[in-house]
Amino acid sequence: MRFNIDIGISRPLTQAIIRSVLTQYVGCRTDDLDERFPGVTVHVEEMTPDFIRDLTEGREVDPEDPPRGAILFEGEDSREVRDWTIVVFPDDHATTITLALIHEVIHLGQYLTGRLRTLRTAGGEVTIWDGKQVPSDVPYYDLPEEVEAYDRLTEMAISVAADPRILQILEAGLRVAAA
Numbered sequence: 432m433r434f435n436i437d438i439g440i441s442r443p444l445t446q447a448i449i450r451s452v453l454t455q456y457v458g459c460r461t462d463d464l465d466e467r468f469p470g471v472t473v474h475v476e477e478m479t480p481d482f483i484r485d486l487t488e489g490r491e492v493d494p495e496d497p498p499r500g501a502i503l504f505e506g507e508d509s510r511e512v513r514d515w516t517i518v519v520f521p522d523d524h525a526t527t528i529t530l531a532l533i534h535e536v537i538h539l540g541q542y543l544t545g546r547l548r549t550l551r552t553a554g555g556e557v558t559i560w561d562g563k564q565v566p567s568d569v570p571y572y573d574l575p576e577e578v579e580a581y582d583r584l585t586e587m588a589i590s591v592a593a594d595p596r597i598l599q600i601l602e603a604g605l606r607v608a609a610a
Contacts (some may be wrong), residue, residue: 432465437475444600445475448529449536451594452587456540461596468543470513475532477521500531502538508550509542532589537580547576 434449436442454461478501500519504512517539519531541547548559559563560575571577591597 432468433472435472437476441600441604444597444604445532447597447600448532448591449539449593451540451591451597452533452536453540453543455587456537456583457544465494471543472514473539474514474516476516476518478518482518500534500535502542504542504549507551508511509547510545512542515539523567529591530584533591534556534580537583537587538576541576541579573587579594 432450432461433448434442436445450464453464456469457464459467467565497537497559499522500517503516503518504514506512509573517532517535520527521530522528538547550557550559555567558567558576565574572581
């Protein structure tokens, strides 16, 4: 698994968060991710104002709860994708960025395990969850992939915070900042 990271938190920390969440979601060891998902590349970028406008165009968006992230891919069938892009909203708070990243990595896990599938057809996108088509009129917070991602967000965030690899990266950063 390869990473291309360009967001407001460090590359090693971002990579460790992605690996931590995926290993929990998939239920494997960190060392097994590369073998389980060969050739997968994850790009992580900050959203631009233009991207946010395009993402929300034609959708009702609560100004108190704007999009904080998205997972993107090119192609017609998510099962064939090996190149994923996670975008997160640039924020002054590393916690907000981290929670958005964790949420989107949960979606990445859903895609990589096949629980979530997106098909792009001439008639638009079709979402499939656990083998069943999701009606297109389901509100965002009621979508099964969103219900699971929000339900598991706290559990994953707590686990990420206790991950020894992440604690080592944070401690090293604190030592550098204190020097």
